Amino acid sequence: MSATTPGTATVPTPAPAPPAAAHGAPRRHPLRPGRILLVAVLAIAAGYFLLPVYWLLIAATKSTDKLNGSFGLWFDHPQLLDNLRHVFTYEDHIYLRWVANSALYAGVGATLATLLAAAAGFALAKYRFRGREAIFRIVLAGVLLPQTALALPLYLVFSQLGLVNTYWAVLIPSIGSPFGVYLCRIYAESAVPDNLLEAARVDGAHEGRIFFGLVLRIMSPALVTVFLFQFVGIWNNYFLPLVMLSDQRKYPITLGLATWQTAADRVPELIQYTIGGAFASVIPLVIAMLVLQRYWRTGLTEGSVKE
Template sequence: MTTTATRTRADDEPGGGPARAGAPAQRTARRRPRPGRVLMAGFLTVAACYFLLPVYWLAVASTKSTDRLFGSFGLTLSDPQWLHNISRLFSYDSGIYLRWAVNSLLYAGVGAVLATLLAGAAGFALATYRFRGREAVFKGILAGVLLPTTALALPLYLLFGKLGLTDTYWSVLLPSLVSPFGAYLCRIYAESAVPTTLLEAARVDGAGEGRIFFTLVLRIMSPALVTVLLFQFVHIWNNYFLPLVMLADDRKYPITLGLATWRTAADRHPELYQLTIGGAFVSVVPLAVAMLVLQRYWRTGLTEGGVKE
């Protein structure tokens, strides 16, 4: 009896007998990646390379001179002159690129902030208040999401022409204040995230609707609002067609339109090729910084509003 008990305990100890003989093989089988995961990882790697390759080429090309730009392989560094190219970019034509950058920050920054506030107010109102025609208004907002902005450029030009606002900052800034997608997202998020009991308690305590919105609702809806802010900032920053239709003075151009004019004139002035590439690379930096800083709120705003209790 004693011998049998001793053998049983020895078999149960790590490395002591047949009970542990198949454990390493089982762990190896568990750690072996599944074919689906390997395929997904390979697909994501290819997709990442596809999206990052143009950015890498832009970063490399911005360090080259005009001669090296066309006389060397595009993906290899050769005699980098990044600081020299950047100084030329910022000093060319009395610093017109800096003026374009300030204009883009004005259009995208102010436009995105105000559009986010308007979208948050509209979404909260559509989710909380009951009034006649509410669903019709919401369906109109959905139609605005599906309508391409380029289709509105000519009607907006004719309207602003009647008001005398063409070739002004307002002609680009005012249309940027409307975000149908932002209002849609804010309504979906407010329906699931803003508790009605909290609003009723605030009203019982004597808070007005404006104070409720700016002190309570904005804080609760911050993930969705940051998402709208990021989307609207990127949309306005990359907007090209609306400034092309509205603006005639090159001192009011955003970066997108300014670089397009340089690219058109590069056939007559070859040095503008390098300036255009350098300007495109610099213009990507604010978008990359905004995406990296706000990506946590962006993911939360996209997913949390779609979950209902």
């Protein structure tokens, strides 16, 4: 319907807005067969990956004789705290020493690897110098190179330096992260504006202050990703400590639990201790993921530069 008056043009009367749009009610998307199939596939994949963790939780609550004498996917007289107490106190608290070693290797190694990757990635992204692309190609080659292939050369080098069977033999190789350098360069190219760097230089900030005070904050989502990948990789590393270490008190959790599993033929209760130790070793990784995921954000530079 439209309203008209003499000598005026016809003005259409606006139609009333639908009730749902007027009140800002969310639109409900219809369930399509493709969407239902996608959710089902993702649920099956999640169940597939979580099933071993669920089994580990169930097995950690059982006694040694109940591991093979009861249903594997359900509880049977749970005694988790008692089992963990035996794990922590066995052989003069050797497991707690392994936990401390793993925390040292993973925490220090991942932190240093993240800082080095951030510095190298930022330099490759924002500085122009001869050989930059050649260095980046070498980094890409390092991403494709399996770490196990470097274990024997590293052992020979560290043997000549007298560092075999020391903490340095595991820490030094852990601070190199070719994937971290690659990710930081890609992220710095897109997330760190050139005009923001120029503005900081005009204000008198030196390169070190720009990097530590500005660039690291902007690149924090990428740095969290690098840290988590490196932390989990070092925490779960088995082959490098196996090659480098012979002193049991310097073992990480992975190598220590492997020694318990090997000795389980002579001491049957070590089977349960190995399972309980494996369950306890997962907890720090879960905590790290839950604590750091809130920093996994993008768009930190939005609005920082005026056009």
